[in-house]
Amino acid sequence: MAKPQEIVVRTMGDVSVIDIKGDVTSVTGPPIEAAYRQVTTAGAAKILLVFAHDCYINSGGIAILIGILSESKKKQQTIRMTGLSSHFQKIFGMVGLTKYAQIHPSEAAALAAF
């Protein structure tokens, strides 16, 4: 039932980029957390989460992202996000995630904002 998930880590200058394709739920969250730990261990201070436009994100996935944002706050990292559909941009705004991680209209815009 879940969409095949693909998490890719790459760097763009001094920004660590995590590409997220597929479901973002409590079940599929661990690989995203692992990618975050990987870039953090490598010393990332700037992290960009790039969601595929058709990502399915539920409240379990939101909890995973909150956990990552909580860790990033402690480590004084900056996290930005892009790729979200207008619906999930609205959802993230309702929850308040945008207070801790800005959403940008494109990867280029997000990278330029760091």
Next chain:
Amino acid sequence: MAAEKKYEVHVPSVLGCEKVAVEFAASVAKAMHFSDDRVEDLKTAVAEACTNAIEHGNKMDASTKVGITLTVADGHLRVEIQDQGSGLGAVRAPDLESQITGTAEPGGWGIFLIKSLMDEVSFESTPQGGNVVKMMIHLER
């Protein structure tokens, strides 16, 4: 006034099966000419209610079912999602600040989203045992 039309589907209590209910609800809402934004709201609310029913109501027991009933009426769509579990009890509203600072565990956003996205929501216990989430979404908001 047109007669109400009722549609019903049951899915097993397996995570991922909520997507069947989501697509079912979305297809009915699209046929009623809800806007794309409102269909997305409905999809999220149905997904969250079904996930709660699977995880918390039916405790992921695959032998149990979650029932989804859609009632189409003039100007609105009524959705009822029923599990076979015991009552969920009081659910505290999540607080993002405390979850970010680590004084609370991240989570608890499902019911928040349902209440935020739907026009009317109630949580009830059924006489046969089980929880039912009743949601209403209006064509005009």
